[in-house]
Amino acid sequence: MLIVQKYGGTSVADTKRIKAVARRVVETAKNGNKVVVVVSAMAGETDKLINLAHKVSSTPKEREMDMLLSSGERITAALTAIAIEELGHKAIALTGRQMGIITDTVHTKAKIEKITGEKAKKALDEGYVIVVAGFQGITEDDDVTTLGRGGSDLSAVAIASALDADLCEIYTDVDGVYTTDPNIVPEAKKLDKISFEEMLELASLGAKVLQTRSVEFAMKYKMPVVVRSSFNNNPGTLVTKEDKDMEKIMVAGITYDKNQGKITIMGVPDRPGIAAKLFKKIADADIVVDMIVQNVSSDGKATDISFTVPKTDCKKALELTNEILKELDAKGVTMRDDIAKVSIVGVGMRTHSGVAAMMFETLAKHGINIMAISTSEIKISCLIETKYTELAVRVLHETFGVGER
Amino acid sequence: MLIVQKYGGTSVADTKRIKAVARRVVETAKNGNKVVVVVSAMAGETDKLINLAHKVSSTPKEREMDMLLSSGERITAALTAIAIEELGHKAIALTGRQMGIITDTVHTKAKIEKITGEKAKKALDEGYVIVVAGFQGITEDDDVTTLGRGGSDLSAVAIASALDADLCEIYTDVDGVYTTDPNIVPEAKKLDKISFEEMLELASLGAKVLQTRSVEFAMKYKMPVVVRSSFNNNPGTLVTKEDKDMEKIMVAGITYDKNQGKITIMGVPDRPGIAAKLFKKIADADIVVDMIVQNVSSDGKATDISFTVPKTDCKKALELTNEILKELDAKGVTMRDDIAKVSIVGVGMRTHSGVAAMMFETLAKHGINIMAISTSEIKISCLIETKYTELAVRVLHETFGVGER
Numbered sequence: 001m002l003i004v005q006k007y008g009g010t011s012v013a014d015t016k017r018i019k020a021v022a023r024r025v026v027e028t029a030k031n032g033n034k035v036v037v038v039v040s041a042m043a044g045e046t047d048k049l050i051n052l053a054h055k056v057s058s059t060p061k062e063r064e065m066d067m068l069l070s071s072g073e074r075i076t077a078a079l080t081a082i083a084i085e086e087l088g089h090k091a092i093a094l095t096g097r098q099m100g101i102i103t104d105t106v107h108t109k110a111k112i113e114k115i116t117g118e119k120a121k122k123a124l125d126e127g128y129v130i131v132v133a134g135f136q137g138i139t140e141d142d143d144v145t146t147l148g149r150g151g152s153d154l155s156a157v158a159i160a161s162a163l164d165a166d167l168c169e170i171y172t173d174v175d176g177v178y179t180t181d182p183n184i185v186p187e188a189k190k191l192d193k194i195s196f197e198e199m200l201e202l203a204s205l206g207a208k209v210l211q212t213r214s215v216e217f218a219m220k221y222k223m224p225v226v227v228r229s230s231f232n233n234n235p236g237t238l239v240t241k242e243d244k245d246m247e248k249i250m251v252a253g254i255t256y257d258k259n260q261g262k263i264t265i266m267g268v269p270d271r272p273g274i275a276a277k278l279f280k281k282i283a284d285a286d287i288v289v290d291m292i293v294q295n296v297s298s299d300g301k302a303t304d305i306s307f308t309v310p311k312t313d314c315k316k317a318l319e320l321t322n323e324i325l326k327e328l329d330a331k332g333v334t335m336r337d338d339i340a341k342v343s344i345v346g347v348g349m350r351t352h353s354g355v356a357a358m359m360f361e362t363l364a365k366h367g368i369n370i371m372a373i374s375t376s377e378i379k380i381s382c383l384i385e386t387k388y389t390e391l392a393v394r395v396l397h398e399t400f401g402v403g404e405r
Numbered sequence: 406m407l408i409v410q411k412y413g414g415t416s417v418a419d420t421k422r423i424k425a426v427a428r429r430v431v432e433t434a435k436n437g438n439k440v441v442v443v444v445s446a447m448a449g450e451t452d453k454l455i456n457l458a459h460k461v462s463s464t465p466k467e468r469e470m471d472m473l474l475s476s477g478e479r480i481t482a483a484l485t486a487i488a489i490e491e492l493g494h495k496a497i498a499l500t501g502r503q504m505g506i507i508t509d510t511v512h513t514k515a516k517i518e519k520i521t522g523e524k525a526k527k528a529l530d531e532g533y534v535i536v537v538a539g540f541q542g543i544t545e546d547d548d549v550t551t552l553g554r555g556g557s558d559l560s561a562v563a564i565a566s567a568l569d570a571d572l573c574e575i576y577t578d579v580d581g582v583y584t585t586d587p588n589i590v591p592e593a594k595k596l597d598k599i600s601f602e603e604m605l606e607l608a609s610l611g612a613k614v615l616q617t618r619s620v621e622f623a624m625k626y627k628m629p630v631v632v633r634s635s636f637n638n639n640p641g642t643l644v645t646k647e648d649k650d651m652e653k654i655m656v657a658g659i660t661y662d663k664n665q666g667k668i669t670i671m672g673v674p675d676r677p678g679i680a681a682k683l684f685k686k687i688a689d690a691d692i693v694v695d696m697i698v699q700n701v702s703s704d705g706k707a708t709d710i711s712f713t714v715p716k717t718d719c720k721k722a723l724e725l726t727n728e729i730l731k732e733l734d735a736k737g738v739t740m741r742d743d744i745a746k747v748s749i750v751g752v753g754m755r756t757h758s759g760v761a762a763m764m765f766e767t768l769a770k771h772g773i774n775i776m777a778i779s780t781s782e783i784k785i786s787c788l789i790e791t792k793y794t795e796l797a798v799r800v801l802h803e804t805f806g807v808g809e810r
Contacts, residue, residue: 015460022461049480055420056427056484057491064490064498068483071476075454078473079461085469086462093469098547119547142503142524 001166002034002124006134006156009043010173011230012076015083021171021230022083025129029089034124036163038134038156039080041072062107066136066146070096073133073152081131091129094120096136096144099159103137103145110137110145112154115162124163132159150211157214161221168223170210171230176237177202177209179402180254184390188397191252192235195242198252201345201379206257215239242347250348250355251400256389257341260290261314262371263321264306267331274328275305281320287313291341291383293372302331306372308383311337339371340389343381344396356380362399368392406571407439407529411539411561414448415578416635417481420488426576426635427488434494434534441525441535441568443561444485446477467512471541471551475501478538478557486536496534499525501541501549504564508542508550515542515550517559520567529568537564555616562619566626573628575615576635581642582607582614584807585659589795592802596657597640600647603657606750606784610660620644647752655753655760656805661794662746665695666719667776668726669711672736679733680710686725692718696746696788698777707736711777713788716742744776745794748786749801761785767804773797 005025012018021037029035049068053060060068074095081093100116120130134152137145147154153170160168175190177199182188194202196219203212209227218225218239228236246252268274275294282289292307309317318335325333349355359380363370368391372383384392396402410430417423426442434440454473458465465473479500486498505521525535539557542550552559558575565573580595582604587593599607601624608617614632623630623644633641651657673679680699687694695713714722723740730738754760764785768775773796777788789797801807 015457019461052420052480052484053487056423056488059491060487061490061496064483064486067479067498067500068487071479071483074472074476074479075457078469078476079457081469082458082465082473083461085466086464091466091469093472095472095549144500 002036002163003028004036004038004156004160004163004165004168005171006038006152006169007040007171007230008152008173009040009045011171012039012080013043015079018076018079018083021080022087024230025084026087026089029129036120036124036130036132036159036165037080038132038152038159039073039076040134040152042076045072045075063143066107067144069146070133070136070144073135077131077133081129084129084131089129090127091131092123093131093133095133096155097138099132101137101155101158103139103147105139105141105143105145107145109148110139112137112147112158115158117159117162120163148213150214153211153214154217157217157223157225161217161223165223167226168218169226169228169236171228172209173229173231174209175229175232175234176227177207177239177253179252180393180397181256184393185397189402191237193238193240193246194252195246195347196239197242197378198345198347199239201343201376202253202255205255205341205343205345205379205381206259207253207255210239246347247351248348249346249401250352251344251346251402252348253345254393254396254400254402255343255345256393258386258389259311260308260339260341261311261317261335261337262306262308262339262383263314263317263333263335264304265321265325265328265330265333266304267302268305269329270301270303278305278321278324278328279307281324282309282317285316285320287317291372291374291381308339308341308372338386339383340386341381341383342389342392342396343379344400345379347378349378349380358399359396362395363392366391366395407441407568408433409441409443409561409565409568409570409573410576411443411557411574412445412576412635413557413578414445414450416576417444417485418448420484422635423481423484423488426485427492429635430489430534431492431494439529441529441537441564441570442485443537443539443557443564444478444481445539445557447481450477450480468548471512472549474551475538475541475549478540482536482538486534489534489536494534495532496536497528498536498538500538501560502543504537506542506560506563508544508552510544510546510548510550512550514553515544517542517552517563520563522564522567525568553618555619558616558619559622562622562628562630566622566628570628572631573623574631574633574641576633577614578634578636579614580634580637580639581632582612582644582658584657585798585802586661589798590802594807596642598643598645598651599657600651600752601644602647602783603750603752604644606748606781607658607660610662610746610748610750610784610786612658612660615644651752652756653753654751654806655757656749656751656807657753658750659798659801659805659807660748660750661798663791663794664716665713665744665746666716666722666740666742667711667713667744667788668719668722669709669739670726670730670733670735671709671738672707673710674734675706675708683710683726683729683733684712686729687714687722690721690725692722696777696779696786713744713746713777743791744788745791746786746788747794747797747801748784749805750784752783754783754785763804764801767800768797771796771800
């Protein structure tokens, strides 16, 4: 088998951990597999570099930030290859460029365009373990780029896909994907298996175990991904194509996100084009709007529009909204950031009816008011007051018997 | 003018120092110059990375060491470019590869083969300050290489030559090149000017202010180099072509080297081919022999051969010599490492006779025994006991009125 293994920052936090990674890699290779290893920067390294940059500039240039930050992964890649050789196995470290990871030119959050991988293919055939610096690529014009926070997950999945690997293993400091946050619900269970679609919803709803874009990529190219711990030998969670087993249960996981704020514009005239005008202004400022709720106006004249944005963009969004208040002919605007989004996710929703009703009932039964709702085919999200977050997660986990797959 | 400025590790030791470098660079640019900056790793960074590598392997692979170590200079280059932009001047950071520094494949001590510099030339024309990561290059096969300790000096001189710069400034933590070590002779003077040849002798004899290979390179391509401090605005020392002024004084500088050991083989038969056999064996072990002294044999039958090697290679050289003792038909071998080499350097020696005699007399007058002598056109070195080093340097400095140029 050709296996791509990605090790995150805590898995390569120091030389002791890097040696442990080397042992696992060599063991995998000795079991008859070809192995490509993708590594993150040592835990804390990236933040240290960002901190240095902010000491010399309040707005560091993005092209140079990428050159700076990509160094962290290069260091780990070199050290890991050295540690593997020390165990007597041939290993070669490759930078993103040497791996042939070509990206667009959007510095600090570049998109992978293609992966040539010539050097890696040749070295694999010659019996080398390949160690690739994650999180980075190169533009056609030869400039270093990085793929954004958590980008090493994406590097791993994209490399696995480009090399036509059999499996992509994501090593981290938790045992896999849980039905919900075990810090809130001690009964939370590790999932043995989850569909790409469910994982994608969980990732974008705030579960931090896999970066959203890497799940999208894995889903698109049908690359099976295993999330597991580098600190033990537990089997982890397999993220793969949906199968019939998965449909048997309604809800696979429950997630929450406390990092949003809600803006409400009151007394907006109920005319076509108003929402478009508002959200164009918000989008132009590169602020991502998540949920949008527009009340039906009772008198057909004026209505309220609420929307949520990341907490960090709240102030900016409020300013922008205030700016066009007059133009929209609206009465006023309010903002609150004591809100949380609680979501349930599961492909079983497609075949089980009444899931939404069960969710709303459960929340109501515990006196939790729902401020907004958004749904997709396999998820339902409710906006509630922050203080009820843990309670909501617990009672929903109980109601849906989550994870009994 | 096109000026290349190189800043060493202490000059970019922290973000405060990097900001100071940025101010100097911007000032140079505002005076109407095009500026290319070459930076070392922040002081201590390279040793930290070496230390990490030695924690995972006793014999780290050299190709991966180069990827590891080159990161230090990339980090400084990115930070310096960011700091320059913060001051409102356009700047772009380039890695050794992006600068087009092509080297041979000898990892950890690669030689520069050519510098293409296309990206830099274009950016210079567009008004950018270029910040290049020193100490590194890339092979034709796309692997990262490093140029050996002090390699950033070489990067700077080679880049200056490739871009046809008017001047190469080497910024360090001392004011320039001194007539001798000011720690030993408080009267030591900073030289305003010194010839390439003299600088080359001083550098290879132990003066650490400039890396030897960078001086060779500057001499070969006649690139004027100024050594000066980044901590003040003193004018520094100009290293340039020999001129008539320089001939007027006999000795430009005095240097010493305590890092050598002496091996003596006794009772070697006085036959052709003996020395060749011995020194081939030493050379095959990659040990560099410095001075060689063979006594004239009084009876025409047997003689003694002494030679010096770096202290770190002493034990190895002794072993090797012992191994072929029988083959050489010699009587025995001794080793001593309490020796030092004291040298006087000056192009004036070419026109002044009797310099060597003056040196020997001075040492004799102070009871310092000379164990070996080696000379070139512009330098005389004497091997003495270590304990006399400081005394020898002081009295020679006095005798030759060094630095009165």
